[in-house]
Amino acid sequence: MYEHPGRELPDRTLPQIHAEVAAGALADAGLSLDDVDAYYSAGDAPGFGALSMAEYLGLDLTYIDDTETGGSAYLVHVQHAAAAIAAGQVNVALITLAGKPRTGGAGPGGSARFSSAPEASFENQFGMSVPGGYALAAARHMHEFGTTSEQLAEVKVAASTHAQHNPNAFLQDVVTVDEVVSSPMISDPLHRLDCCVITDGGGALVLVSEAVAASLNRHCVPVLGTGTAIKHTSGGRIDLTHTGATRSGPLAFAEAGVTPADIDYVSIYDSFTITVLMTLEDLGFCAKGGGGSFVSDGALQAPNGVLPFNTDGGGLCNNHPANRGGMTKVVEAVRQLRGEAHPAVQVPDCELALAHGTGGSLATRMGSATLVMGRSA
């Protein structure tokens, strides 16, 4: 796996960043582009998507997958790659993400594609920003469960205590609850510091068969359980207080044969602080509605919190390439399992890690994906 160190890349094209992260991940594994027989990309890949990128990268493929669920797509790709490898159809799978929303505009997300969606004229006419949508979920969560802005701020505080150790992090300053709740209000109840950063960058993952893994001189992390679920507005019956993790989580735990209590480290997609809080509830790390008290008192802070999370600083502080945070969630979970996280935030004896992605919006439709990974094969 590989994470691009850059956060502002004005002198790179989008395909170049895909190529850089592909090369980085393959070098990390001790493989080359010639070894890749399966390639996965999502909506951040321009043109024909995986087909265009495969041509640009010079890949010779017998397996290709463009599944698009927004920022969670890369975890869905891991699930699909693991299944294809288990079926004997794939030996070396490559997944890439790249984007430059900071210096290059929104990228190929496809405004035409979204404006032709059946829901478009019933949502786009009302000024729903991304923070605005997540704010609707946060406001309802507060209404039903008494969640407070100070509790949401604890999520950002934990991320910032981790980011201080990451020299590549976009934001490296430790912040306090007071600083979060006194930062400018973007869309009530979400403040500026409840929101993730906007950065360029990217990342890539390589998944291999057990036979290939045995030939590599690199610590390979096994995928033990995977789960994907979607949640949408259900014909006008949306419930804003939960995410698709209520279904993707149990699927991944069941396949891995573990429970939330067994997990040593979690990477939770943190587009906003509320995303983390609701996801932790939905994955079963605390009761529904109990997220606010769960994240208090440093529970998420590595290395000694009850449930260390996002030790790279996450989307809230480190990076959010292509406005899609799923890839880097997997990358940091792999670092933790390999014992290669920063020493200040490395979880001791990290044997089981969970990565979770949320794509789309809490306010409308989302793809949720959960991975449980172990330390050794």
Place this chain on the structure above:
Amino acid sequence: MSEPGTFGLPVPPPTVNLETQRFWDATREGRLELPRCDDCGDVVWYPREHCGPLGDSSVTWFEASGRGTVYSCTVTRRIGGSWRAATPFVLAYVELEEGPRVLTNIVGCDPETVHIGQAVQAVFDPTPDGPALLRFTPA
């Protein structure tokens, strides 16, 4: 973006298609028409010619009350593009009396006073092309 509408918010024209023509035509007359599933009785949102869970079921259109309550709301204070000039404005989900939760704006009031559970009534905010956007004002 064109001039703001009656309530000071942008009024981008919707894309009208065969499935939504009836909904948008009614808004021109200040009426809220919605499709109700002939099988399960659910009112379907966004408007379409079938009911989600049953797939190929038919619907019958009817005139809805326009009454609802705020299911969730947020005062958007910072946003880019054509909406910047309209801040602060209220983005909300309103739960209609007939069931569906619809994404909308609450208008015609002080944004700071809008709250979850508040009773609201539909208003129709005309776009330059004729169809009107379904917004709500305190009842």
